[in-house]
Amino acid sequence: MYKIGDKIRIISMKGEDHYNGREGIIEYIDGLDQLHGTWGGLAIIPEEDLIEVINSEVVERVN
DSSP states (O other), X not given: OOOTTOXXXXXXXXXXXXXTTOEEEEEEEOTTOOEEETTOSSOXXXXXXXXXXXXXXXXXXXX
């Protein structure tokens, strides 16, 4: 459903109200499908937290 490069907005994060409204880019999805990115130090748990995708982009790295 979510992919690396998606820009998201946190609507609500369980137990972490100060994250509500933050935006960021998904940089990594771990083995538990938790989302990690530029919004701060905590992972988003899609089954518990409410987020919306602002835009979806394919991110490519050129080495």
